[in-house]
Amino acid sequence: MERHVIEQRMWVLDDKSFIGTNYRSDAFNSDQPNRYTILRAPFDKWFSGKVKAAGGLVICETTVTELIQEGKKVIGVRTDREGGDIYADVVILADGVNSLLAQKSGFHGELEAKNVALAVKEIHFLPEEVVQSRFNIKGNEGVVIEIAGAVTHGMVGTAFLYTNKESITLGIGCLLSDFKKAGIAPYTLLEELKAHPAIAPLLQGGEMKEYAAHLIPEGGYKAVPTLYGDGWMIAGDSAGLVNAVHREGSNLAMTSGRLAAETVIALKEMRLPCTAPHLARYKAALDDSFVMKDLRKYKELPEILHGNPHFFSVYPHLLNRAAHTMLVVDGQDKHSKEKTIRGSFVQQRSLWGLVGDAYRMWRATR
Amino acid sequence: MIKIEEKLFQNRYRVDEGRPHIQISDPQVCVDDCKTQSCTFACPAACYAKDEGGGVVLTTDGCLECGTCRVICSEHRNVDWSYPRGGHGILFKFG
Numbered sequence: 001m002e003r004h005v006i007e008q009r010m011w012v013l014d015d016k017s018f019i020g021t022n023y024r025s026d027a028f029n030s031d032q033p034n035r036y037t038i039l040r041a042p043f044d045k046w047f048s049g050k051v052k053a054a055g056g057l058v059i060c061e062t063t064v065t066e067l068i069q070e071g072k073k074v075i076g077v078r079t080d081r082e083g084g085d086i087y088a089d090v091v092i093l094a095d096g097v098n099s100l101l102a103q104k105s106g107f108h109g110e111l112e113a114k115n116v117a118l119a120v121k122e123i124h125f126l127p128e129e130v131v132q133s134r135f136n137i138k139g140n141e142g143v144v145i146e147i148a149g150a151v152t153h154g155m156v157g158t159a160f161l162y163t164n165k166e167s168i169t170l171g172i173g174c175l176l177s178d179f180k181k182a183g184i185a186p187y188t189l190l191e192e193l194k195a196h197p198a199i200a201p202l203l204q205g206g207e208m209k210e211y212a213a214h215l216i217p218e219g220g221y222k223a224v225p226t227l228y229g230d231g232w233m234i235a236g237d238s239a240g241l242v243n244a245v246h247r248e249g250s251n252l253a254m255t256s257g258r259l260a261a262e263t264v265i266a267l268k269e270m271r272l273p274c275t276a277p278h279l280a281r282y283k284a285a286l287d288d289s290f291v292m293k294d295l296r297k298y299k300e301l302p303e304i305l306h307g308n309p310h311f312f313s314v315y316p317h318l319l320n321r322a323a324h325t326m327l328v329v330d331g332q333d334k335h336s337k338e339k340t341i342r343g344s345f346v347q348q349r350s351l352w353g354l355v356g357d358a359y360r361m362w363r364a365t366r
Numbered sequence: 367m368i369k370i371e372e373k374l375f376q377n378r379y380r381v382d383e384g385r386p387h388i389q390i391s392d393p394q395v396c397v398d399d400c401k402t403q404s405c406t407f408a409c410p411a412a413c414y415a416k417d418e419g420g421g422v423v424l425t426t427d428g429c430l431e432c433g434t435c436r437v438i439c440s441e442h443r444n445v446d447w448s449y450p451r452g453g454h455g456i457l458f459k460f461g
Contacts, residue, residue: 039461041458044461060453081452096434098436098447110437110443111442113437118410118432123460167460176437180438183407184407185368185371185407187410188368210377210460211374211377212456213411
């Protein structure tokens with residue numbers, strides 16, 4: 001664990017400015033469940049230690065090439081080691097967003113570019129004291145910033161900044177279908193983000209030590225594939241379990257993995273085989289958890305965002321300009337300023353456009 | 367111009383020499399049928415480059431294993447994509 005998050009900032013960027021909100025609370029310093037920043041390499045090492053301590057066998061440096069099936073039933077996995085077939089009563093597919101194993105077995109189709117975001121990120125190292133003073137935090141307190149607006153060039157996407165113990169993770173992701181349309185390279189966005197006047201000072205003096213890219217399944221509820229079958233279940237990113245609105249994925253992955261494991265344990269205790277009808281308990285448990293409840297809540301959002309790119313282009317600009325107009329001290333009276341702001345919104349979106357946008361956002365998030 | 371090599375230089379890889387984990391199934395399809403060649407700008411490691419013959423060349427050494435090229439080649443399905451052999455590919459220092 002790097003830091004527990006005590007403050008979340010949401011920024012809407014224009015070319016030179018941002019308007020935003022913060023929520024910070026000392027209550028996040030209690031033992032209550034919280035949001036944490038982690039680095040996967042040390043986290044995975046720690047976690048595999050836990051698995052071993054619980055009696056599990058972790059086989060590293062081995063790639064699973066396909067599922068071993070007997071008809072429709074999954075009975076194990078084939079690996080790229082010599083004699084590397086491993087047989088099992090049940091296989092829980094947790095092979096990540098690309099989920100080639102499930103694709104090869106025909107459990108779900110290829111990902112669609114409109115249902116995945118491509119995110120690139122860098123990690124910048126700074127002394128611990130610098131991270132603390134720059135973000136006004138002490139000890140292991142942490143800050144995350146979620147960023148939308150001009151930096152995505154109107155594409156559906158967001159950027160993010162996370163504080164780690166001695167480093168800062170900065171990244172940006174947009175829908176792959178939008179990258180394809182826009183013809184922009186993802187690292188171009190990242191460089192522009194780093195150069196933004198609101199971001200650059202936060203990174204200053206840091207040393208970049210790793211660059212990574214990842215797809216994020218953002219198709220939401222409607223893109224979730226069949227979750228189980230004879231001898232198999234699918235969890236986490238491979239099942240598309242990501243709440244894009246709240247930038248949650250790790251917790252959905254861990255929860256779905258736990259529910260899959262608990263399903264197996266319960267069946268074992270009852271001496272029942274891992275057939276599809278019995279593994280249906282996994283889906284029932286997921287449906288009953290925050291994982292599916294949250295995905296269902298936002299099930300309309302992906303389509304609404306696809307059809308309304310102005311949420312990521314026009315509004316950030318309008319909001320920033322409104323703030324600027326109101327806040328600049330230039331001798332103009334406030335009534336006239338309000339009129340200018342109202343005018344700019346109506347001019348860009350029309351009155352009905354504004355009403356429609358409000359309705360669409362309400363429908364997407366209710 | 368962004369030097370992507372400088373970014374990739376910070377990463378640790380164990381390259382599976384002579385056994386690229388991704389291949390262009392039919393290079394002629396890139397020349398004849400693909401107008402967008404989206405892989406040449408969308409790949410976050412710039413593994414794909416346009417060549418003089420109107421085609422695309424692929425060098426997988428800096429691959430970040432994200433899957434973008436496979437998903438974005440939706441019209442032609444011309445990317446044969448798998449994960450590197452066990453122990454190879456990008457070795458995340460931090461993740």
